[in-house]
Amino acid sequence: MPTIALIILTVAVTLVVVLVVANLTSGEKKIEHKIERLYASDDPQFTRSMGLLLGPPVVGGNHFQVLVNGDEIFPSMMEGILSAQHTITFETFIYWSGAIGEKIAHALSEKARAGVAVHVLLDWVGSSKMDKRYLQMLRDAGAEVIQYHKPHWTGLGRMNDRTHRKLLVIDGRIGYTGGVGIADEWTGHAQDEKHWRDTHFRVAGPAVGQMQAVFMDNWVKATGNVLHGSPYFPEIDAAGDGLAHMFSSSPSGGSDDMQLMYLMAITAATHSIHLSSAYFVPDKLTINAIVEAAKRGVKVRIITPGKHIDTRTVREASRACWGDLLEAGVEIYEYQPTMFHCKLIVVDEYLVSVGSTNFDSRSFKLNDEANLNIYDRDFARQQTAIFDNDVARAKRITLDDWRRRPLAEKLLERAVALLDPQL
Numbered sequence: 001m002p003t004i005a006l007i008i009l010t011v012a013v014t015l016v017v018v019l020v021v022a023n024l025t026s027g028e029k030k031i032e033h034k035i036e037r038l039y040a041s042d043d044p045q046f047t048r049s050m051g052l053l054l055g056p057p058v059v060g061g062n063h064f065q066v067l068v069n070g071d072e073i074f075p076s077m078m079e080g081i082l083s084a085q086h087t088i089t090f091e092t093f094i095y096w097s098g099a100i101g102e103k104i105a106h107a108l109s110e111k112a113r114a115g116v117a118v119h120v121l122l123d124w125v126g127s128s129k130m131d132k133r134y135l136q137m138l139r140d141a142g143a144e145v146i147q148y149h150k151p152h153w154t155g156l157g158r159m160n161d162r163t164h165r166k167l168l169v170i171d172g173r174i175g176y177t178g179g180v181g182i183a184d185e186w187t188g189h190a191q192d193e194k195h196w197r198d199t200h201f202r203v204a205g206p207a208v209g210q211m212q213a214v215f216m217d218n219w220v221k222a223t224g225n226v227l228h229g230s231p232y233f234p235e236i237d238a239a240g241d242g243l244a245h246m247f248s249s250s251p252s253g254g255s256d257d258m259q260l261m262y263l264m265a266i267t268a269a270t271h272s273i274h275l276s277s278a279y280f281v282p283d284k285l286t287i288n289a290i291v292e293a294a295k296r297g298v299k300v301r302i303i304t305p306g307k308h309i310d311t312r313t314v315r316e317a318s319r320a321c322w323g324d325l326l327e328a329g330v331e332i333y334e335y336q337p338t339m340f341h342c343k344l345i346v347v348d349e350y351l352v353s354v355g356s357t358n359f360d361s362r363s364f365k366l367n368d369e370a371n372l373n374i375y376d377r378d379f380a381r382q383q384t385a386i387f388d389n390d391v392a393r394a395k396r397i398t399l400d401d402w403r404r405r406p407l408a409e410k411l412l413e414r415a416v417a418l419l420d421p422q423l
Contacts, residue, residue, distance in 0.1 A: 041351060042350065059206040062203060074103075084171055095181070273298055278343055281361065303333045304334060
């Protein structure tokens with residue numbers, strides 16, 4: 001009998017270990033070698049390669065509007081929702097209880113009752129703080145609401161695969177993406193530590209069709225239902241003259257696409273890299289790419305959160321890897337007033353990439369992510385000006401500052417760095 005019990009225990013432990021490993025690793029090969037610099041960002045080959053390697057082609061005819069902080073973001077999103085005539089597709093990671101969460105739930109419910117097809121995809125983990133009353137309100141109104149990768153014994157191996165994408169598409173014609181979640185922390189104008197700093201973009205034009213396709217990628221995975229036809233994918237006329245494309249990544253296919261995008265952009269940079277990153281924990285390959293860019297004369301500036309951060313372990317892991325960057329002349333700033341949640345890079349005042357992707361292994365390897373790449377010099381210069389405003393509210397960390405940090409902090413950084421693949 002003891003032998004049988006031991007066998008059962010061994011099998012149980014083995015099963016647990018297998019499940020843990022399945023959850024904490026990706027089955028795909030990762031990028032292991034540096035990207036060779038073959039062209040600069042102003043070479044037509046750069047845009048061509050980005051479009052072909054990352055998936056959807058770069059398309060023209062787009063118009064972009066930057067939305068800075070909740071006071072600009074949420075009114076625009078609400079205007080979009082209330083203007084919907086046919087369809088609303090909405091995917092997000094964070095959806096918490098609060099005034100803005102309730103307001104958006106009411107707006108979506110109102111449109112569903114009016115006959116608009118409303119489809120909402122919420123990450124199960126990210127929406128764990130959501131009042132369940134919102135879900136019932138939406139469903140009673142006729143909206144279709146799915147919680148992505150809700151735990152089930154048949155899918156335990158995918159529990160660590162979260163959708164971190166942030167997409168709102170109205171009638172297949174207007175799209176929103178960026179860093180914002182649905183919670184009161186994102187309201188306001190970053191005026192204090194309770195109101196976060198973030199950026200979102202509103203898009204009109206053919207690139208919105210690609211945004212819709214990214215939503216459909218996870219909708220099909222979650223429901224098995226394909227939404228198509230003109231209410232979701234209408235013929236879209238040009239709304240401007242901007243070039244852009246929307247691409248995605250996930251552990252089940254193309255998990256390295258986001259890191260590949262950053263590596264290609266950094267490698268092609270000639271003059272400047274402005275990186276706003278809520279969670280900046282680059283691996284050695286990416287650090288080396290940034291260092292090489294700095295050494296060839298590229299001005300690299302990075303803004304990350306300071307002491308106001310929602311996950312302290314990420315800040316410690318981030319600071320642990322700054323040595324080589326600072327030695328190469330990279331300027332690193334910690335945002336002071338509040339949590340800095342932006343996820344945006346501007347390269348050579350030409351490429352602007354915004355979306356859900358953090359600069360860390362979790363976004364590069366484990367999460368479902370989506371980014372919008374814009375190739376537009378006027379728009380890029382506008383984003384650089386916004387970056388400069390953020391720098392003015394940040395503290396620069398010098399190499400001497402970094403070297404003089406307390407021993408206890410250094411020891412904590414070493415311990416936290418072991419969690420890097422999950423951060």
